[in-house]
Amino acid sequence: MALVLNEEQSMLQESAREFLQKKTPVSHVRTLRDQGSENGYSEAVWQEMSAMGWPAMIIPEIFGGLDFGYTGMGVVLQETGRSLTPSPLFSSGMVAASAFILFGNEEQKALYLPAIASGEMKFSLAWDETQRYQPQQIHCEAKASEQGFHLTGNKLGVIDGMGASHFLVATQTAGQEGVSLFIVAADAKRLIRNASRALDTHVLAELQLQDVALDKAAQLGGQSYSLEALDRLLDIARIGQCAELLGLASEAFERTLVYLRERKQFGVPIGSFQALQHRAALLYSELELCKSLVLSALQDLDEGQADLAETASLCKSKLSEIAMLATAEGIQMHGGIGMTDEFEIGFFYKRARILETLLGDRHYHLDRFAQQRGY
């Protein structure tokens, strides 16, 4: 497949950018923050995104989806990255939809995918339990009962968790090898969720499951899976994050370029100084590498490539590093104004840090890449 967007994908990207620039420029995130938004995103904007079919992007048509593929989802995520628009598109439309597609049985797909596609249900993956990223550390436990299962344990860093209507909770399940995902409604009895407000507008939930009772049909696919099999889901999620990182890094860089051309000191635009020109040129080159990595990874998803671990870790490590660099350079090159809350460049820096940390930072993925390559 050629490493370029096709016409439909380009049109989707343009229309997404247009919508987001109009509806949710960066001032939107600021307002949500200043108002102390409980979910961290706007429900009204989510309704509009859903009406445009964004959460239906990767879902097959027979389950009410658009079947437009991961590359289509990826270009929209790039644009939400550009405008820093918070929404459950990633957690529900990308990650949870993928979980159902990969592991759900036919009844579960028929029941939940159409509701995810329409935006009516908002799922979020509740996996992590440790502060430093260790996805293999799962102590949350599912015990079999006559009716089904009882879940007990704690979860951290649940993305968009306060607005979610449902969770996919990762557990050890008594009598089964591997890890299970359980469908848990947010209003389930003996499920307590607390908001953990992150350093940007993200609201990450902490869950306490205190003997939450579920029926048998709540276990995704009706079985446990090996960590290797479930890694595919996490890798899909990481590639989605990379699309968002690419969008925000590109936007931060383009804003910085505009400033380099306009800002005058010593009577000339600061962009005429070679010290800054070379750093800008370096960033441009790194971002070009990042573009290729993200597009290629999205196409790998659409082509159903068997092993995603190397690709996803390469992508996440590189994109994390370069997005942090692009946004940090954005602050530095804007000088004093870049440090002010009034100016927007700092929002990009904060979002980059959140995206880097969730699902494994550059160091974690550098090491995982090396492991995949046999060293």
Next chain:
Amino acid sequence: MNESASFREDVRSWLDQHCPQEMRKPFATEADLCWGGRKAVFQSAAQEQWLRIMADKGWTAPTWPSEYGGGGLDRAQAKVLQEELQRINARAPLYSFGLFMIGPAILKYGSEELKRQHLPPIVAGEIHWAQGYSEPNAGSDLASLQAGLVDHGDHYILNGSKIWTSYGDKGDWMFCLVRSDKDGPKHGGISLALFDMQTAGVSTRPIRLISGNSPFTETFFDDVRVEKNQIVGELNGGWTVAKYLLTHEREMIGESGLGQAGTQALGDIAVAAIGLENSRLADTVLRRDIARVEMDEKALALTLERARDEARAGASLGASSAMFKYIGTELNKRRQELLMSIQGLHALDWSGPNSDDGILPKAWLRSRGNSIEGGTSEIQLNIVAKHLLGLPG
């Protein structure tokens, strides 16, 4: 079956039949490259046969028009050919500045007469072209060159000198940037002239590098006769041609950052040399640096692929060749540094029974030149800043 699939099948079966087994493995050293030319010395019968047979198909220059000896393939077909060659690990049959640099410039700017005279011998690997660009006082500031071309009625006379002529002592013909109008503007008085290096008055002197090798020469011109029809493009319009030609040079150097097709991965070399502990490379700090280089190598390969796919879709590579040159050469230097670290004391062996003739340290030393020749890294960043980012000054 669609057209492209059937083309692929044809290519595959032709290669199966015609590519000698000895040519289906990666280059071990620079000495394995085939440069052709009048003084060509072939390493093996297979190397010579591979060149002849590919040249007859025009596949040494797959996208050049067949009327000039090229393969006449469109870009999509050329990609298929390239993929099929890679699939069997086939060596490039010919390396030449004719193919990479002066050929494309003649195709774009040359007269019909120059095309018919020079392109077919390039495709066939019969003429080894040398590049005359830099001068002792014109390095990064290339346009200040002074080698002077003077009109002598039915021909020109050239006097002056060049430096950093790649393989100048092996060259058959030279493409040479000269000052054809001493009084004209700096960039507007330059022409690109072609002449046979056997012409009276041309002499060369090798330059010994820190690597101990001499791939470059100084080249001197003492009343050298240049024919009037051997100017590529307009007289005094050489700077435009020179810039076009440089974009091809940068692209070629940028790709060399990927190592040669089939080169062993750094991680594998490290595991062989250092060993594993608990199935991980026993040196954790080195592991990190190796992973970073391998990641960037993959990212660069994908970006080159994307640039070619975009070019097929209509966009031109243009100034982004400066970016590829920058990334590729800096990456190759990192790779060479790591190879030295991985091999420890062995990497210091210059000569002696177990030294492999110092291939490793020589390649390491040679790689420092990658980010100088063909325009320094700093010049490439200037080009990116000005031409791709539109920064002022």
